Amino acid sequence: MGVPFTFVHAADLHLDSPFKGLTKVPEAVRQRLRESTFEALRRLGNVVKQEGADFVVLAGDLYDAADRSLRAQLRLQRMLADWTAEGIGVFVVHGNHDPESGRQAKLDWPAGVHVFGSAGSAAECVPAYRRSGELAAHVYGISYPTAAVTDNLAMRYRKQEGAPFHLALLHANVDGDPAHDNYAPCRLAELAAAGFDYWALGHVHDRRVLHEYPHVVYPGNIQGRSVRETGEKGVYVVRVSEAGEVRLDFRGTSDVLWMEKGVSIEGAEREQQLKDRLLEAAEEARHSAGGRPVVIRLRLEGRGVLHDALLADSAAEQWLDELREWLGSPEERDDWVWPESLSVRTAGAANLRGLAAEEGFLGEFVRRGIRASEDPALGRELTDEALDVFRSQPKIREWLSSRSDEDRAELIRRAMELTASMLRDEDAG
Incomplete structure (x- = not known):
């Protein structure tokens, strides 16, 4: 039997992320995004205190770049000092x-912060205490x-007796998730069999509970940094009972969704x-964000008579520019919605399989395309074959x-x- 305790599991803070690639972004949007990782850190701090955490584990990528920005280091130092001043390890x-x-x-x-090193043949083991002093x-x-660690670091973890609970902190790609660089690759089966009670993982930016008893957990990052990281981001509050029962509660920390x-x-x-x-979709996004700003990617889809017009040159760009105008300036309200892009994935009113049944060039063209x-x-x-002429251009080839x-x-x-639209227009003319 142990003692009940609470810890917060966070990872992938990516403090001072530059948010590259956004075009035609107003200064208010740019500035809010630039500060969003720091605001997410502040929200993390609130979670730690409000939930009565005994200690916090941070599973890697605290900073966005190997050459950490001074601003990020100073902000983190201040937050850690705030926690340790209250006895939070x-x-x-x-x-x-x-x-x-x-x-x-x-x-x-600050005293009370332990940063694990990389030296040694085995993972370092240190004690964690409740605020009241019990192990x-x-x-x-x-x-x-x-930066590029390709060894299976999980094989270097060895449980050391003498504590009622064993928590392993690891930044790794479990089971080779293709959406993430395959650093410190390991297998879920290896982690589950290693004898630890909780694997506090980092690296994957989606929250995932891969296994329970033992728990193998990714909390995700604390702030989305692109349209590939949609939805609420945050941390797990983990409560462990005297009997070793584990309860996970997710807490959102995103400043911008x-x-x-x-x-x-x-x-x-x-x-x-x-x-x-389009306006309805934007307002639904605003409403669901609970007062926070939103960067949204819109995708036009479905089959309809507006399809041909949407394929015209610059049609998507015109709709996007006008939508930004209709939604108003982000300078005017805190819960702004900024359309990041608008893509066209629509289909024409004509049924391609119906065209494929026709005789002649168009029918044969569509039949081959469907195949x-x-x-x-x-x-x-x-x-x-169709794009071979463009392969001499490095960016197009990539x-x-x-x-x-x-x-x-x-x-x-x-x-x-x-092509079907153009040929129909030609026939009509």
Whole structure:
């Protein structure tokens, strides 16, 4: 039997993330995004205090770059000092974004903060205490010495007896998630069999509970940094009973929410109807954000008569520019909604399979396109052949090589739609 205790599991703070790639962004949006990781850190601090945490574990990538910004280091130092002043311990490992080899300011970390190093053949083990002084757990960890660690660090963790609970802190890619760099790769089965009670993971930016008893947990990052990181981000508050029962409670910390929404053109026969639907989608996003600002990517989809007009040159850009105007300046309100982009994934009113039944060139063209969109190998062959002339351009070649089979199928479908539309217009003329 142990003692009941509470800890907060956070990871991937990415303090002072630069938020690159946004175009035509007003200064109010740019500034809010720039400060959003620090505001998320402040919200994390509130969670730690409000939930009565005995200690905090930070599972890597505290900073966004190996050469940490001075601002990020000073802000974190102040937060950690605030926690330790109340008897809250802090345990830290560094990951691929903030390895030990990165440039660091010469700062003194508060007493009560333990940063695990990378040296040694086994993970370091240190005690963690309740604020009242009782031993709560052993905490284990290894930091990255350099950015690209490809060894299985999990194999270096060995449980040391003498504590009622064993918590392993690790920045790693479990089971080779293809959406993340394969650093410190390991297998879930290895972690589950290692004898620890809780694996506090970092690196994957989506919150995931991979296993229970033992718990293997990704909390995700504390603030989304792009449209690939949509929805609420935050941390887990972990409560452990005297008997070792574990309860997880997620707490949001996002200052700015990233969202992606689809807007259907089905049944819309006039541009006014599309305008109304775009505004409705934006207002729904605003309402769901609970007073926080939103960066949203909109995706026009469905089949309808407006499809052909949406394929016209710069049509999507015009709709996007006008939507930004309708929503008003982010300078005027705190709960602004900024449309990051608008993509067209619609289909024409004509049924492609109906066209495929026709005789002549158009029917044969559509039939071949349908086969290529449904057969990945044929799709790769067709797109490679059609775009071969562009492969001499390095950026285009890189873009082509990064397309998935789904991307290629979408490209083929859009080409069929556009060609069918042009040929119908030609026949009508």
